[in-house]
Amino acid sequence: MPTPFPPKEPGERLVRWLYSLALYLLSPFTLYHLISRGFRVREYFRRWDERYGAYSTEQGRPCVWLHAVSVGEVNAAAPLVNALLRQGKGTRWVVTTITPTGSQRVRALWGGRVDHVYLPYDLPGSVDRFLQHFRPTLALIMETELWPNMLFGCRDHGIPVYVLNARLSARSLRGYRLLRPLLGRALRTVRCVAAQSDADARRFQVLGARPDQVRVLGNLKYDVEVPDGLEALRAAFEDALGRKRPVWIAASTHEGEEEDVLALHRRLRARWPDLLLLWAPRHPERFGRVRAAAEAAGWQVGTRSAGGWPAAGDDVFVVDTLGELMAFYACADVAFVGSLQPVGGHNLLEPAAVGTAVVTGPHLHNFAEISRRLDEAGALRVGRDLQEVGDALEALLGDAPLRQAMVEAGRALVDQGRGALRNTLELIAPDLPAPDPVED
Known part of the structure; x- marks a missing residue:
């Protein structure tokens, strides 16, 4: 009834x-x-x-x-x-x-x-x-x-x-x-x-x-679906680079964070001259702006929409498409998820689910529970400001065992957190319409 x-x-x-x-x-x-x-x-x-x-x-x-x-x-x-x-x-x-x-x-x-x-x-x-x-x-x-x-x-x-x-x-x-x-x-x-x-x-x-x-x-974000063909995409990415290079990704960045990303890349390139930045702004209207900013900084810039994959000489590669962020997380050694601006943070479970060490900034009020659990599990580094974010990125890029420990902790936490999908399906089942008996 x-x-x-x-x-x-x-x-x-x-x-x-x-x-x-x-x-x-x-x-x-x-x-x-x-x-x-x-x-x-x-x-x-x-x-x-x-x-x-x-x-x-x-x-x-x-x-x-x-x-x-x-x-x-x-x-x-x-x-x-x-x-x-x-x-x-x-x-x-x-x-x-x-x-x-x-x-x-x-x-x-x-x-x-x-x-x-x-x-x-x-x-x-x-x-x-x-x-x-x-x-x-x-x-x-x-x-x-x-x-x-x-x-x-x-x-x-x-x-x-x-x-x-x-x-x-x-x-x-x-x-x-x-x-x-x-x-x-x-x-x-x-x-x-x-x-x-x-x-x-x-x-x-x-x-x-x-x-x-x-x-x-529970949180449906823990039931994140890892994209099909992830390993094949990562292999194609590495083939396009032509050689082993350190890679970091700046994801879901907002207006006001672009200068921060440029500053971080300059700092990190001083230690790793062949470091590649994958850059995925939060909003499509910023795709062209971050490309122009990176070119103005003197770097060679490729884009997903134009070239498909980064060229061997690219310093920055702008992911200017929608729906591919998780795949490009998987191509990076370390992910910075934008949170230096007070917008509330973004989903930190996506890079953890595909096996990428995660760094973020202090503004996390929309993801307070997720960030707390990741931090307590040892799967997240939180920087209070630009300097601390840079310190965390530098430490992780220079320490492969530390990155791997964070990756394992992050994947374990995602797996442990799954279950909200099953609970939600059970909750709404009484009000769902019956399937059409005519269709297979």
């Missing part, structure tokens, strides 16, 4: 009305946001209709809907979606994102196997049009995407909602304090909050979730 939906709480109508009124008053700024972002990323000038819940496609049959805000959340959701696609043949899937890079990653992973649109702004009319057009029978929300009108709308349309791989940092909880009366009511409409850790679970309860709603299932 389906779990009944919670009734509307006292005061809900008023807080929803005030929130929605504020959104409508601020809605002109959404156009400003799209235009300003569009000057940096041209894709923001496209598909505005989806941002406001208007769709040119036919309505289609009901679906399972998963929302993942951007690339990191899409990657975290990938093992889950892959498993559900295998076991739920015939089910229609709609995956939404907010960013163009997230959209590109959805297309790269699943192509036409899922439908993709941008999630509309949390305006009541846009939300209602989205839900009526796609008619989801189940909503799966990744990590921390708490949009009150969307959550209330799902409840009003009879759509069960699960917040999966849920995380909530102490900083985010403080930022939500003014909206707590609204968000608490919205959270209490969902079927379950599947938290990554005990600390995340406690913070969701402080925000307003009931204790019986919250379960700790």
